[in-house]
Amino acid sequence: MNLSRPARIALRTAAGLGFAAIYLPLLLVLLGSLNQDRSASWPPPGLTLDWWAAAWDNEGARAALWTSVRAGLAATAVALVLGTLIAFAVQRYSFFGREAVSFAVVLPIALPGIVTGIALNSAFGTVLEPLGVGLGMFTVVVGHATFCIVVVFNNVVARLRRLPGSYEEAAMDLGAHTFRVFWDITLPLLRSALLAGGLLAFALSFDEIVVTTFTAGPGVQTLPVWIFNNMTRPQQAPVVNVVAAALVLLSVLPIYAAQRLSSDTPGGGRV
Amino acid sequence: MTALSPGLSPESATRAAGPGRSAVRRLAGSLHRRPRLRLAALLTAPLLWLVLAYLGSLAALFLSAFWSTDTFTSEVVRIWTSQNFEELVGSPVYRTVALRTIGVALAVTALCAVIAFPLAFYTARVAHPQRRPLFVVAMLMPLWAGYLVKVYAWRLILSEGGPLDWALRPLGLSGPGYGLTATVLVLTYLWLPYMVLPIHTALAQLPDSLLHASADLGARTWRTFVSVVLPLVWPAVAAGSVFTFSLSLGDYITVQIVGGKTQLIGNLVYSNVTLNLPLAAALGTVPVAVIVVYLLAVRRSGALRSL
Numbered sequence: 186m187n188l189s190r191p192a193r194i195a196l197r198t199a200a201g202l203g204f205a206a207i208y209l210p211l212l213l214v215l216l217g218s219l220n221q222d223r224s225a226s227w228p229p230p231g232l233t234l235d236w237w238a239a240a241w242d243n244e245g246a247r248a249a250l251w252t253s254v255r256a257g258l259a260a261t262a263v264a265l266v267l268g269t270l271i272a273f274a275v276q277r278y279s280f281f282g283r284e285a286v287s288f289a290v291v292l293p294i295a296l297p298g299i300v301t302g303i304a305l306n307s308a309f310g311t312v313l314e315p316l317g318v319g320l321g322m323f324t325v326v327v328g329h330a331t332f333c334i335v336v337v338f339n340n341v342v343a344r345l346r347r348l349p350g351s352y353e354e355a356a357m358d359l360g361a362h363t364f365r366v367f368w369d370i371t372l373p374l375l376r377s378a379l380l381a382g383g384l385l386a387f388a389l390s391f392d393e394i395v396v397t398t399f400t401a402g403p404g405v406q407t408l409p410v411w412i413f414n415n416m417t418r419p420q421q422a423p424v425v426n427v428v429a430a431a432l433v434l435l436s437v438l439p440i441y442a443a444q445r446l447s448s449d450t451p452g453g454g455r456v
Numbered sequence: 457m458t459a460l461s462p463g464l465s466p467e468s469a470t471r472a473a474g475p476g477r478s479a480v481r482r483l484a485g486s487l488h489r490r491p492r493l494r495l496a497a498l499l500t501a502p503l504l505w506l507v508l509a510y511l512g513s514l515a516a517l518f519l520s521a522f523w524s525t526d527t528f529t530s531e532v533v534r535i536w537t538s539q540n541f542e543e544l545v546g547s548p549v550y551r552t553v554a555l556r557t558i559g560v561a562l563a564v565t566a567l568c569a570v571i572a573f574p575l576a577f578y579t580a581r582v583a584h585p586q587r588r589p590l591f592v593v594a595m596l597m598p599l600w601a602g603y604l605v606k607v608y609a610w611r612l613i614l615s616e617g618g619p620l621d622w623a624l625r626p627l628g629l630s631g632p633g634y635g636l637t638a639t640v641l642v643l644t645y646l647w648l649p650y651m652v653l654p655i656h657t658a659l660a661q662l663p664d665s666l667l668h669a670s671a672d673l674g675a676r677t678w679r680t681f682v683s684v685v686l687p688l689v690w691p692a693v694a695a696g697s698v699f700t701f702s703l704s705l706g707d708y709i710t711v712q713i714v715g716g717k718t719q720l721i722g723n724l725v726y727s728n729v730t731l732n733l734p735l736a737a738a739l740g741t742v743p744v745a746v747i748v749v750y751l752l753a754v755r756r757s758g759a760l761r762s763l
C-alpha cells in the first residue's frame with residue numbers, strides 16, 4: 186500500500202504515542218520505587234535506594250514471593266503433565282467427545298476468574314473440608330493448574346500438528362518400544378514447546394489473583410495477594426512500590442527466554 | 457509397523473535383558489496393540505481433573521443458583537427456587553449494574569480497537585522490516601509485567617495530586633480521579649496487547665499482491681484500506697475483542713482499586729459470596745451468559761478459527 190507522506194507521519198506519531206502510553210506507567214513505577222518520600226508524593230523530592238533495601242528485609246514480601254514461586258512450580262508441573270496427555274489424545278486419536286474435551290480445556294480461562302474461583306471454593310468447602318483438608322497451598326495449586334492446562338495444551342498440540350510421524354515410525358521399525366520412542370524421539374522434539382508452555386503456565390500462575398483469593402486459606406499469601414492487601418496501607422507503600430518495580434524489571438526475563446525459544450526452533454513457541 | 461524385531465538395534469538388545477526390562481516391554485507391547493487402551497491411559501487423569509473437579513464444581517455452582525439462603529443464619533437452603541433469578545431481573549440495581557458492566561466491556565473493546573489499529577499498522581507495515589520483531593517484543597513485554605503491578609501503577613498515576621494531575625495542572629485541567637472513567641481507562645490499558653497482537657499478525661500476513669492489485673485497479677490508499685485491508689483484518693479484530701470483552705466483563709479487582717464507588721457485576725458477585733452464595737452464583741451466570749452470546753456472535757465472523 187502506497188501511503189502518502191503525511192499518512193506515514195501520522196501513523197508514526199500515533200504509534201509513538203501508543204508506545205509511550207504503554208511504557209510510561211511502567212517507568213513511573215520504577216521511578217516511584219526510588220522516591221525518597223514515604224507517601225510517594227509527586228514530583229519526588231529526591232531519589233534513594235533505601236526502599237529497595239527495606240523491601241529486601243521485609244518478611245511478608247519475601248514469604249509471599251516464596252509462596253508464589255512454589256505454587257507456580259507445582260501448578261506448572263501438573264499442567265505440563267495433564268496438558269501434554271490431553272494434547273496427545275486430541276491430536277493423535279479420534280474419539281467421541283474430542284471437540285468437547287478441547288472445549289473443556291479452554292473453559293477455565295475463558296470464563297471470568299471469579300466464576301471459576303467461587304465454583305472451586307464451594308466445591309472445596311463441601312468435598313475437601315469433611316476430609317480434613319482445608320483451604321491452603323494444595324487448593325491454590327489445584328485452582329492454578331486448572332487454568333494453566335490450556336497454555337501447555339495449545340503449545341503441544343501446535344507442535345504435534347507439525348511433527349511428521351516418520352521419525353517415530355523409523356524408531357519403531359528399528360525395534361524401539363512405545364516408551365522408548367516417546368523418551369528418545371517424541372520428547373526431545375517436543376522440548377521447546379513444553380518449555381514455552383511451562384513458561385507461560387508459570388507466568389499465568391505467578392500473576393493470578395482472583396482464583397487465588399478464593400482458593401487460598403487465610404494462611405497462604407501469594408505475591409499478588411500480598412500486593413493487593415498492602416496497597417492501601419500507607420506505611421507499606423514504599424515496599425509495595427519496590428515489589429512492583431522489581432516485577433516490572435523481572436518481566437524482561439520471560440521475554441528473553443521466549444525469544445531464545447522461538448529462535449531455537451523454526452516456527453517457535455507460542456509465547 | 458507392527459512387526460517389532462527386538463534384535464535390530466544392538467543397544468536395545470542389551471537393554472532388553474533382565475526381568476524389569478521385559479516387563480516394560482510387555483506393557484509397551486500390549487499398549488501398542490490396543491489403541492483404545494492407550495487413549496484411555498492418556499485421558500483418564502486429565503478428564504478426572506477437568507470433568508470431575510472443574511466442570512463438576514461449575515455445575516454444582518450453577519445448580520446452587522436455584523437454591524436460596526436463610527436470611528437469619530446465612531445457611532444455604534437446598535430447596536428448588538427461581539427466586540434469585542427473579543430478583544436479578546426484577547431489581548433495578550442489578551439491572552443497572554449489569555448494563556453498566558456490558559457498557560464498560562464494550563467501551564474498553566472499542567477503545568482497544570481504535571488505539572490498537574494505528575499501532576499495529578505501524579509495526580506491521582510502516583516500520584522498517586528489520587525493526588519489526590523488536591516492536592513485537594515491545595508489545596509483548598507489558599503482558600508479562602503483571603496485572604496487579606499495572607493496576608497499581610495507574611492507582612499512583614490517577615491519585616489526587618499524582619503524576620497525571622501534576623502534568624495537567626499547567627493546562628488548567630485535572631485527571632479523572634478514581635471512578636468509572638478511570639476503570640475504563642485502566643482496563644483498556646490492561647487488555648490492549650490482546651488486541652494489538654492479533655491485528656499486527658493479520659496485517660503482517662496481508663499479501664502485498666492484493667494491495668498492488670487494488671492500486672493497479674485505480675484505488676487510492678483510503679479506498680484500498682476500506683475495501684481490501686479492513687475486511688481481511690476484521691476477523692483479527694473480532695478475535696482480539698473476545699479477550700478484551702470477556703476479560704473486562706469479569707473483572708472486579710481493577711474496579712476495587714481505581715473505580716472509587718463504581719460497582720460492576722464482579723463486585724456484586726464478590727460481595728455476596730460469603731453471605732449469599734446462591735445469589736452470587738445467579739449473578740455469576742450473567743457474565744457467563746453474555747460471553748457465550750458474544751462468542752456465538754463473533755463465531756459468525758470466522759474469528760474463532762484464527763485464535
